[in-house]
Amino acid sequence: MFEDLKAQKPDGILMLMQMYREDARDDKVDLGVGVYKDAAGHTPVMRAIKAAEQKVWETQDSKSYVGLAGAPDFNDAMVKLVLGDALPRDAVNSVATPGGTGAVRQAFELFKMANPGGRVFVSNPTWPNHLSILDYLALETVLYRYFDDTTRGVDFDSLIEDLKQARKGDLVLLHGCCHNPTGANLTGPQWDEVIKVLQDTGATPMIDIAYQGFGDGLEVDAAATRKVAAAVPECLIAASCSKNFGIYRERTGILMMVANGTDKGIAQGTLNFLNRQNYSFPPDHGARLVTTILNDDALRADWMAELEEMRIGMLTLRETLAKELEQRSGSNRFGFIAQHRGMFSRLGASPELVVKMREESGIYMVGDSRMNIAGLNAQTVPVLADAIVKAGV
Template sequence: MFDDLIMPPADKILSLMPIFRQDSRSNKIDLGVGVYRDASGTTPIPRAVREAEKRIHTAQTTKAYVGPAGDPVFCDLIGRLVFGEAAPWERIRGIQTPGGAGALTVLAGLISLARPGAAVHVPDPTWVNHVSILEDNGLRVVTYPYLDRRTGEVDFDTLLDHFSRSERGDIVLLHGCCHNPTGADPSRSQWQALAEIIAERGLVPLVDIAYQGFGEGLEDDAFVVRLLAGMVPEMLVSSSCSKNFGIYRERTGAAFILARNADRADAAKAQLTVRARVVYSMPPDHGSAIVRTVLEDPALAADWRAELDDMRSSILSLRQGLAASFRRFTNGSDYDFLAKNKGMFSLIGLTPGEAVMLREQHAIYIVEDGRINVAGLQASQIDTFAEAVLAVRGKR
């Protein structure tokens, strides 16, 4: 039965992890894997999360099943974090999922059920797993132009032109904030213009918000979700708690749908729940219990928000340091986009061959497409990194 199976291509991000671990050079730097790191290089467990875990450990009396849709209180709390208080709640439903990837999986299954073989427009480039999850659910992936590689910013006119020619009913995948891998987000006025085209042309937005709080803040980062929720009859949203709560391995997220009316919302939620039952039966409970405990306690919630603000500020100061370092070494502004990009990722503009040189000659690990995780840098490594990038590009 397994005789004809071929090895799948290596995952460009995950395959770096074991190579990095085995690298014995003491000066090695990991900018590959997408996790936040603090000044000591560790991925911290936020204080509020630790405290919530203690409370859960003491108070929990059973590990009996919760159910395929997970904890409704968690869904409500995350729903309010994402959609804000003023959303059309009677038309919104959500279920708890194993991370953002689980949410995208059940949402892709729902799209496929409602519109078999539908076209889903994804940005070029996008998170690689988007394409895999959508195609695995029988959907047709179409790319839309996203990045102006000369400026490191969104190529907005070309993007808008793409959507002004899309078919009614097509699905449009948007990164809610902190675009992965480019770090380039549309401005508010650009989101507004894009939302108008989406509404006018009857496109259905699928917003993936995996880094809420890492860009401009919890509220500001949800701008496009909230904007669209007030403008379109139907939308889908995938939300992840992995990064902003620092609970990556606890697999915590939520899938939401906004429907034309309460009746359609109930039907869509019931079908989403069937998808969950078929794919993984039920989401894990621990992560959602942590999130619920934090968000239900005003003191813990305030502490979590403060720590999230610190993470965002630390990424921002690394970005500014990096742009300043490149400015010094190049006497130019080619890398200024690094300070403008949002969230953990940017494309540093290296070819796959140059990325390999960076790894082999300088012990710096980045993804082959040139994606760097800015949060993987420590302030003391900024100049080393900038010099190494310029060296492999033959600019130094």
């Protein structure tokens, strides 16, 4: 039967990684893969993670399964981190998942189970895996306008116009902060308008928050998610620990479900059921590290301090790159880079210019011109600025 299998569409980012590895140039710059890197180009293990691993090693006395929903103390700690005091704890159902991607997948599975004929509104552009999973699950997808290619900011009027076409039973996917791939984010007043549209249409929001702490700080980055969750009767939230705890390979995430008017036992039982059908019990090592940090005052303080260092480092790189480009181009048309937040910015270059920068200058970025700001350092910022101006972006 396997002879009828068809080749799958290759993942563009994985292909880019392979091309980068095969490039023999010493001065090449990797801005493609979405992982944080320090000034030496290394993705470090955070200090608090190392300390938590030691603590877990010394105290953990079993490797037996955790529950279908994951360890309760992990769920409690993560709900508190993301939602703060926006909602009572017993108003939020949750399950641990293998990474933020696992949370996204389970959310889409839940939506399909609840409303098989519903539509999912997705920003244009969005993280490619959103669309890939939706396509695999055969869920109808509606793109809503988001990015203004001229200003490199949010095309907010068009966004609102498109979201008004949603209706009760539809799911609206939103990025909680640090929009991937553009880096362009909604302002507080704009979030208020989006909430009004959700209330008017009855559509259910789903928030993907994968970069809390990478934009304007842990609390500020969570503000929109908290505001949305408190303002609507139903909401899904997919959160990741990969970036802000630096535990990419541990695959640690959580799916939260707010379902006012739904029997809590049924809501939580459905989440547990979906976990059981997919991977049974979620992984615990990364979750145990996160829980250890969040429930230990000293470890939490050190984690927050290092996360803030990472955030400030990325902001400094943004500001430096914007200034270098202004000096070389003689204009401030690249000022948006300093205004974007998170790991990514969408440069606004055509696919042809992206190829040109790669071939002529060894600059590797995704074909839509998404670049990972965290892949830069003080030495490579001028190299990138030269390549951008040389290519005629």
